[in-house]
Amino acid sequence: MSRDLPSLNALRAFEATARLGSVSRAAEELHVTHGAISRQLRVLEESLEQPLFTRLGRGIALTATGEQLRDRVAGAFDQLRDGWAELQHQRHDGPFVLGCASSLLARWVIPRLERLERELPALRLHLSPEEDPLTPLHTQPDAALALAAPPWPSGWVVHALAPERIGPVVSPRYVGLAWLLEGGAASLSEEALLHTSSRPQAWPAWAQASGIAAATLHYGQGFARLFYLLEAAVAGLGVAIAPAQLVQDDLAAGRLLAPWGFQQTDASWILATPRRSNDNRVDALVAWLRKSLA
Structure with a gap:
């Protein structure tokens, strides 16, 4: 044969x-x-x-x-x-490649990169931007940081880090803010909401959890990436929807407000590692991420 x-x-x-x-x-x-x-x-x-x-x-x-x-x-x-x-x-003297979506990279990882490198000096982190880090188009990473919901893709071991919580955010400079605050969360049904095509389910999920009929929402300007959406909100262009951790620095600095609160979704912050990976640096990174996301 x-x-x-x-x-x-x-x-x-x-x-x-x-x-x-x-x-x-x-x-x-x-x-x-x-x-x-x-x-x-x-x-x-x-x-x-x-x-x-x-x-x-x-x-x-x-x-x-x-x-x-x-x-x-x-x-x-x-x-x-x-x-x-x-x-x-088998050789851990090389850099640790972390795949991460650009929005998470720009708005959460990079602002904390100096502290991460200081507290985990042996990691020698190398960041690899991937719009879907669990399906990388480029280098196979040592780990992938993502906001995702199960079922998880095969071939990965998933380490849960923190639940995702999302909510509307708006700049204090937004011209319609006073009217929105007076009307409460229900007034968002009359607002042309900023949204992103990468997370079309975000607004309906928040509305349902907040007791607002998702069918009453209508949308204004759309953006391809979450990063662009949040920059538009900071610029005062309207009300956006975002994971709490991605806007916590803006909230602390007063660049954004979250008057209507955040709601937990079925997604989580996760660190995924290729199955059968035995890199002992992963445990330290998981612990650091859980503490930082808490």
């Missing part, structure tokens, strides 16, 4: 496409063109004489054969990644 394998590049292209659900995202992750990924997928389909993917609306979905191959290939690549990670982590 032949034990020949197809091209490893083709298998790698298939694994990335199946995991990410997109040829374009697979091409971006592997730093090749869309056409190169498509050609590698055709090689596998021609070898098997059956399709691995089918069109689903504007996206793609795995066929039954594709699902079988995904399960086998994904496990093999996970073993390779874990083995390589173990070899790398």
